[in-house]
Amino acid sequence: MELTEAMRTTAAIHRFRPDTVSDEVLYRALDAARFAPSGGNRQGWHVITVRDQALRTGLMELYLRSWRPMYEARLAAGGGPDAVGRRSPGTTEANYYAERMDEVPVHLVALIDRAALLTPFPAINQSTFAGGASVYPFVQNLLLAIRAEGLGASLTMLLANHEAEVRELLGYPEEFAFAAHLGVGWPARPRPARLRRRPVEDFATVDRFGGRPLRAGSGAPAESAQTLARVAEEAGGDPACWAGLVCPECGAVTSEGHRPGCTEAGTESGTAAR
Numbered sequence: 001m002e003l004t005e006a007m008r009t010t011a012a013i014h015r016f017r018p019d020t021v022s023d024e025v026l027y028r029a030l031d032a033a034r035f036a037p038s039g040g041n042r043q044g045w046h047v048i049t050v051r052d053q054a055l056r057t058g059l060m061e062l063y064l065r066s067w068r069p070m071y072e073a074r075l076a077a078g079g080g081p082d083a084v085g086r087r088s089p090g091t092t093e094a095n096y097y098a099e100r101m102d103e104v105p106v107h108l109v110a111l112i113d114r115a116a117l118l119t120p121f122p123a124i125n126q127s128t129f130a131g132g133a134s135v136y137p138f139v140q141n142l143l144l145a146i147r148a149e150g151l152g153a154s155l156t157m158l159l160a161n162h163e164a165e166v167r168e169l170l171g172y173p174e175e176f177a178f179a180a181h182l183g184v185g186w187p188a189r190p191r192p193a194r195l196r197r198r199p200v201e202d203f204a205t206v207d208r209f210g211g212r213p214l215r216a217g218s219g220a221p222a223e224s225a226q227t228l229a230r231v232a233e234e235a236g237g238d239p240a241c242w243a244g245l246v247c248p249e250c251g252a253v254t255s256e257g258h259r260p261g262c263t264e265a266g267t268e269s270g271t272a273a274r
């Protein structure tokens with residue numbers, strides 16, 4: 001699969017078919033992910049692949065301890081707009097996932113060896129970002145490799161809130177810290193084709209923080225029509241819906257106003273995007 005397409009379409013997948021994910025497929029994904037960079041090239045990650053039913057149920061129960069109160073609070077607050085200003089349909093999907101985590105065919109628990117994160121610089125060691133920088137490139141590589149295999153995954157962190165219990169359940173030593181949980185399986189629904197993400201002009205500026213927004217020059221490549229057609233086809237939507245304008249009715253991307261397929265491919269799957 002083409003890299004840019006994988007990057008643009010690796011969405012959180014919340015519904016899975018019950019089909020098994022073979023060790024061969026997992027091995028291939030991990031074999032690609034391991035080329036991630038890490039500080040000092042120390043590669044301190046460790047992945048536990050969990051299929052055992054009692055363990056999957058145990059992980060779900062721990063996850064729900066933090067998820068349920070958070071979800072209820074979000075519902076009570078009426079839900080909030082996401083970073084691109086739209087009500088996220090993802091929250092109810094994330095709840096569907098949380099309540100059925102035990103059915104997700106395979107869970108990957110990514111750990112990091114704390115010793116592999118230490119640098120000679122106290123300021124870097126105290127940064128809340130520096131340690132993560134040596135494990136999340138690997139986790140993102142893994143998400144992309146999983147996508148390239150045709151699988152889907154949900155990346156979550158809430159289990160970090162129950163680390164002592166997760167450690168006891170999976171038997172990992174104190175030297176390792178929980179980094180991420182990925183529920184992995186074959187997607188049960190068409191994959192969201194466009195993700196809700198801020199455009200470049202919103203977060204990149206020239207020369208200074210307050211500088212002018214970075215914009216594409218006249219020679220910069222526009223979004224490939226071929227890529228749009230391919231992802232639209234995969235999502236089961238009308239390619240015309242993905243040609244680049246926001247539908248005023250449902251918020252999906254469309255070339256000429258609201259078209260059949262916008263709602264299904266855009267709203268239901270959470271793909272309304274700029």
Ligand SMILES: Cc1cc2nc3c(=O)[nH]c(=O)nc-3n(C[C@H](O)[C@H](O)[C@H](O)COP(=O)(O)O)c2cc1C
Nearest residue numbers: 010011012013090094155156157158159195196270
């Ligand atoms: C560091 C990190 C932690 C996350 N933790 C959770 C989590 O605990 N529960 C959850 O449902 N999603 C979690 N997510 C998933 C994000 O909510 C998701 O990536 C985002 O909503 C975009 O979703 P989309 O790809 O479907 O557009 C996490 C993502 C990241 C990067």
